[in-house]
Amino acid sequence: MFKDNYIEHTIAKKYPHININDYIWQGLITVNYEYGSGWHDVIIELVMQIEDIYKKNNVDITDFKINQIKEKYGTLRFYAISSLGEVHDLISEYEDKSKELCCECGEIGSLHEKHGWSQTLCDKCAIRLEYKRW
Numbered sequence: 001m002f003k004d005n006y007i008e009h010t011i012a013k014k015y016p017h018i019n020i021n022d023y024i025w026q027g028l029i030t031v032n033y034e035y036g037s038g039w040h041d042v043i044i045e046l047v048m049q050i051e052d053i054y055k056k057n058n059v060d061i062t063d064f065k066i067n068q069i070k071e072k073y074g075t076l077r078f079y080a081i082s083s084l085g086e087v088h089d090l091i092s093e094y095e096d097k098s099k100e101l102c103c104e105c106g107e108i109g110s111l112h113e114k115h116g117w118s119q120t121l122c123d124k125c126a127i128r129l130e131y132k133r134w
Helices: 007-014 023-030 037-056 085-100 123-129
Strands: 032-034 065-072 075-081 110-114 117-121
Touching: 007 023, 007 037, 023 037, 023 065, 037 075, 037 085, 075 085, 085 110, 085 117, 117 123
Parallel strands: 032 065
Antiparallel strands: 065 075, 110 117
16 A cells, blocks of 8 residues: 555656656655555645645745655644644645545545554445455
8 A cells, every 4th residue: 555656656647747856746755655545636735735835925945844644543644844834724634634535546435444453445445455434
């Protein structure tokens, strides 16, 4: 599920207008991450919105740093440093969105459990991975 699903493949395929050499996108594709590719679109959308916030506020984007992106307790965690409170509010909003998106395929999902581990999955992925709905 994790490192074999590089987000730059999703960017190149679905968002060819994004220049992955730009500072913020380099930060995204090189950061330590542990999550399924089903969240790629929501993460890319989040980073686009963060970039817009920096432009709107006329703040240098190098103020922003992504530390880690991972799944924890079945939902997305996006750890970043920013001097803009608006960015942190947006990150929280997108972490909440992940509670309804399958981390494997991106379809509508809900929390599922297997041996004490939780993931947000659609019913199809839950069956394939042998998870049970909470």
